Amino acid sequence: MTDTLHPDLSTLDAAGAVEQRRVLVTELPGPRSRELQARKVAAVAAGVGTMLPVYVVRAGGGILVDVDGNQLIDFGSGIAVTSVGNAAPRVVARVQDQVAGLTHTCFMVTPYEGYVAVCEALNRLTPGDHVKRSALFNSGAEAVENAVKIARRWTGRDAVVVFDHAYHGRTNLTMAMTAKNMPYKDGFGPFAGEVYRAPMSYPFQEPAPISGTEAAARAISVIEKQVGADRTAALVIEPIQGEGGFVVPAEGFLPALADWCTRNGVVFVADEIQTGFARTGDMFACEHEGVVPDLVTTAKGIAGGLPLAAVTGRAEIMDSVHGGGLGGTYGGNPVACAAALGAIATIESDGLVERARRIEALMVPRLRALADRFGQIGEVRGRGAMIAVEIVTPGTRRPDAAETSRLSAACHAAGLVTLTCGTYGNVLRFLPPLVIGEDLLTEGLDILEQAFAG
Numbered sequence: 001m002t003d004t005l006h007p008d009l010s011t012l013d014a015a016g017a018v019e020q021r022r023v024l025v026t027e028l029p030g031p032r033s034r035e036l037q038a039r040k041v042a043a044v045a046a047g048v049g050t051m052l053p054v055y056v057v058r059a060g061g062g063i064l065v066d067v068d069g070n071q072l073i074d075f076g077s078g079i080a081v082t083s084v085g086n087a088a089p090r091v092v093a094r095v096q097d098q099v100a101g102l103t104h105t106c107f108m109v110t111p112y113e114g115y116v117a118v119c120e121a122l123n124r125l126t127p128g129d130h131v132k133r134s135a136l137f138n139s140g141a142e143a144v145e146n147a148v149k150i151a152r153r154w155t156g157r158d159a160v161v162v163f164d165h166a167y168h169g170r171t172n173l174t175m176a177m178t179a180k181n182m183p184y185k186d187g188f189g190p191f192a193g194e195v196y197r198a199p200m201s202y203p204f205q206e207p208a209p210i211s212g213t214e215a216a217a218r219a220i221s222v223i224e225k226q227v228g229a230d231r232t233a234a235l236v237i238e239p240i241q242g243e244g245g246f247v248v249p250a251e252g253f254l255p256a257l258a259d260w261c262t263r264n265g266v267v268f269v270a271d272e273i274q275t276g277f278a279r280t281g282d283m284f285a286c287e288h289e290g291v292v293p294d295l296v297t298t299a300k301g302i303a304g305g306l307p308l309a310a311v312t313g314r315a316e317i318m319d320s321v322h323g324g325g326l327g328g329t330y331g332g333n334p335v336a337c338a339a340a341l342g343a344i345a346t347i348e349s350d351g352l353v354e355r356a357r358r359i360e361a362l363m364v365p366r367l368r369a370l371a372d373r374f375g376q377i378g379e380v381r382g383r384g385a386m387i388a389v390e391i392v393t394p395g396t397r398r399p400d401a402a403e404t405s406r407l408s409a410a411c412h413a414a415g416l417v418t419l420t421c422g423t424y425g426n427v428l429r430f431l432p433p434l435v436i437g438e439d440l441l442t443e444g445l446d447i448l449e450q451a452f453a454g
């Protein structure tokens with residue numbers, strides 16, 4: 001079978017283990033997955049949910065292999081993490097080498113080269129050619145928390161501005177910054193103070209059309225009236241919102257906000273945790289409109305599945321923090337750094353930015369054709385390999401979460417792993433690994449089409 005998208009991964013991934021083919025040998029979840037799920041229910045806290053309780057033993061390319069021998073097509077990448085594929089060869093090689101050498105010293109005690117090399121790569125790859133510094137952490141939420149710490153230290157101000165539909169994490173500060181109550185916040189307060197929410201540019205759900213610059217003026221007016229520019233340390237925004245519904249702001253929204261930040265001494269923080277590392281068809285989503293953030297938070301796609309996150313930004317802002325003010329026991333762990341260097345080498349050497357664009361070119365026309373046939377699709381949106389459909393009651397813009405769940409369940413039953421998101425729970429999102437084969441991508445879209453038809 002030819003695979004124009006990834007010729008060398010058309011049958012076996014380069015790690016040599018995973019055949020690139022959907023196979024269903026049992027219903028999903030199969031009997032062994034159901035046994036494991038019974039153990040999960042008895043042993044794991046109920047608050048830790050599992051969307052599709054199919055227990056995975058191996059994965060690579062665009063395929064997840066479960067304990068029953070089923071092979072599922074992966075349109076989720078573990079929530080935008082395994083962009084380079086699971087067990088990607090360069091990640092595996094570097095991790096194996098590193099884990100056999102040393103596993104931990106704590107960078108704050110006795111340092112090692114991998115941490116420095118990851119920071120050098122981040123300083124080189126993130127938008128803007130100004131002098132930069134980076135600091136490494138364990139999770140996306142931790143990176144966002146640290147970006148806020150740094151912005152407050154630099155500005156001497158307290159207030160943090162975030163947006164409707166935003167998702168920034170589940171720690172106390174990032175829960176305050178996240179918009180949606182259920183399931184992220186309900187019952188977990190009180191939340192951190194000095195977090196203010198501004199209206200987002202969400203073209204599909206605007207009551208009347210509004211341009212990006214008008215939407216920015218609306219947000220700025222709220223900030224200036226309700227917070228005050230001179231009290232605002234940071235404005236934190238996802239260039240394309242992830243959990244909030246793959247909301248792509250209207251052109252001009254981000255540049256106008258960035259410009260307002262510059263004029264008012266507010267630190268513009270791009271949360272690129274979901275959009276970063278080639279996912280949207282640029283190395284970072286901000287590049288699409290030439291926006292250069294003061295600070296960028298990254299995680300997810302940075303390290304091929306190992307836990308790593310970072311804050312990267314203007315040297316003078318990053319260096320305003322006193323020695324010892326940033327860090328943590330595991331931040332920039334050597335094994336995670338080795339994985340990141342393998343993932344970054346893969347993205348750059350294998351042209352994954354271009355591959356994300358190719359995925360968009362394949363998916364979007366197909367989804368638009370489905371939108372012409374099926375009235376439930378209100379909008380097709382996204383960029384690169386971060387694409388979604390918003391599901392509505394036909395003929396309206398009323399969100400239909402029940403239909404979204406039905407579609408998702410139908411895809412899962414057929415062996416296609418899709419995720420949902422959105423403030424209203426009505427967005428079906430697609431985040432395939434950037435190394436997925438074209439044949440699997442097409443087959444996944446066929447399954448989706450059948451779900452709509454069913």
Ligand SMILES: Cc1ncc(COP(=O)(O)O)c(C=O)c1O
Pocket residue numbers: 079139140141142144167168169170238242243271272273274299300
């Ligand atoms: C934009 C964004 N920010 C922050 C986070 C939090 O990252 P983590 O789950 O690694 O803490 C996420 C996770 O989905 C995210 O999408």
